Amino acid sequence: MDLGIHGKRALVCAGSKGLGLGCAEALAAAGVDLVLNARGADALDSAAAQLRSDHGVNVRTVACDVTTPEGQEQVIEAAQGVDILVTNAGGPPPGMWSDWDRDDFIKALDANMLTPITFMKALLPGMMDKGWGRVVNITSQSVRAPIAVLGLSNAARTGLTGYVAGTARQVAPKGVTINNLLPGIHATDRADALDGGVAAQQGISLDEARASRAETIPARRYGTRQEFGAACAFLCSQHAGFIVGQNILLDGGATNLTM
Ligand code: NAP
Numbered sequence: 001m002d003l004g005i006h007g008k009r010a011l012v013c014a015g016s017k018g019l020g021l022g023c024a025e026a027l028a029a030a031g032v033d034l035v036l037n038a039r040g041a042d043a044l045d046s047a048a049a050q051l052r053s054d055h056g057v058n059v060r061t062v063a064c065d066v067t068t069p070e071g072q073e074q075v076i077e078a079a080q081g082v083d084i085l086v087t088n089a090g091g092p093p094p095g096m097w098s099d100w101d102r103d104d105f106i107k108a109l110d111a112n113m114l115t116p117i118t119f120m121k122a123l124l125p126g127m128m129d130k131g132w133g134r135v136v137n138i139t140s141q142s143v144r145a146p147i148a149v150l151g152l153s154n155a156a157r158t159g160l161t162g163y164v165a166g167t168a169r170q171v172a173p174k175g176v177t178i179n180n181l182l183p184g185i186h187a188t189d190r191a192d193a194l195d196g197g198v199a200a201q202q203g204i205s206l207d208e209a210r211a212s213r214a215e216t217i218p219a220r221r222y223g224t225r226q227e228f229g230a231a232c233a234f235l236c237s238q239h240a241g242f243i244v245g246q247n248i249l250l251d252g253g254a255t256n257l258t259m
Contacts (some may be wrong), residue, residue, distance in 0.1 A: 004238030010084035011075065013066045013119065016043040017185030018188035019138055020088040022225030026233035027084065028055040035079045037062045038072075067111040074124045083130070084236045085123050087116035088138040091190060092152035096198060099184055100152060108152035112139075113160040120178070133176035134236040137164060141184045143247060145255045161247060168245030177244050179235050184251025185213060186223040220253030 005087020009032065012024040016038035024036055036051070040062040048059040062078045064071035067089055079085075090109045092108040099255070116137050117231040139157045141147070146154045162179060168178040185191055199209040216223055233249055234240055248256055 001238055001239070003030040003233055003236070005084070005233075005236060007033075009033045009035070009081065010038070010121065010236070011035045011077065011079035011089070011097065011116075011119070012086040012116065013037050014088035014090065015086070016040065016047045018190060019183055019186060019225055019228045020086065021047055022053060022227075022229030023086045023138075024229070025054075025226070025233040026229030027086075027236060028057045028180065030060070030233050030237070031055070031057065032236075033058040035075070037059045037064065037066055037075050037084065039063065039065050056184055057071035062071045065181070065184070067084065067115045068196075069194075071119050072115065072122075076119070076247075079123060081126050083127060083133055085119055085133075085135045086232060086236075087119050087125075087135070089115055091140070092156065094149040094194065095151070096149070097151050097228060102154060105155065108156040109159065112156035113163070113226040115159055117163055118128065119206055121169065124167075124176060127176045128171060131175040133171075134199070134240070135176070136232050136235050137178070137179040137180045138232075139180045139182050139247070141182050141249055141251045141255050142179070144249060144257065165245055170245045175241070177235070177241060178241075180226070180247045181232060181235070182247055182249045183228060184223065184249065184254045185217065186225060186228055186250075188225060191222060217254045219251065219253040223250055223252060246254075 007084050010027050015024040015036045042062050044061050048061045051059050064074050089111045142150055142154045143157050143161050144201050164178050195209040227246045
């Protein structure tokens with residue numbers, strides 16, 4: 001399917017690996033030029049080089065922490081005038097409800113709620129002026145059904161979801177859509193970190209932890225970054241202009257819901 005976005009320009013935050021990289025790859029395959037961000041310059045440069053050589057698109061890299069004001073300023077400067085925004089950042093650490101103090105909550109809210117809001121506030125006006133734009137926020141299945149050990153993530157991402165629900169309806173008249181993609185478990189470094197924690201806690205191997213998690217998923221496997229990226233690129237396509245303010249689960253059926 002031709003996504004109809006060849007020649008457009010996208011900012012993909014936290015995109016040198018994992019789900020962000022999956023989005024960058026799928027957008028590049030559709031002919032979209034990229035501003036790509038991550039903290040580590042080496043992985044970022046090698047992801048950018050691969051995208052250029054695989055898809056012939058322009059890729060500008062900005063190596064910085066996207067959750068800091070200085071990082072946000074650099075990325076926003078590089079991304080002025082983009083047509084597409086994919087927000088993403090690392091997820092907060094797991095723990096118990098009683099572990100977290102105010103600073104932990106502020107960090108999580110900064111990374112997973114206020115950072116995407118900052119990018120939307122900075123880049124939506126340019127999209128609205130052009131009468132076309134797409135925003136996809138990478139959130140989590142924890143927005144639909146809580147993951148108890150990820151209380152910081154549950155809280156911050158639900159706050160972002162509330163903001164998007166209203167904002168998406170305010171910008172839709174200008175041809176701009178905002179939607180959230182809610183990953184369940186996907187085979188990335190983040191999943192390895194979570195499974196590593198389970199393995200250490202239960203005294204089992206990483207493979208055993210993975211296998212036992214996969215058994216709980218109706219699809220009986222982890223998602224891939226390519227599947228995730230394809231869904232993102234579709235939401236950014238010309239065909240998705242009537243999808244507004246939605247929260248789309250990509251979880252192999254793991255979240256047990258009728259609707
Ligand atoms: P990942 O494989 O660990 O990749 C994270 C990417 O983000 C890397 O490119 C990393 O590069 C970059 N990054 C992290 N923090 C950053 C920051 N502060 N500023 C700029 N770049 C940053 O993670 P993932 O699995 O793709 O997860 C992406 C998001 O989805 C996370 O918020 C995660 O919690 C959420 N999620 C993931 C899953 C899953 O199963 N994978 C499920 C639900 C939710 P650098 O380290 O070099 O910065």
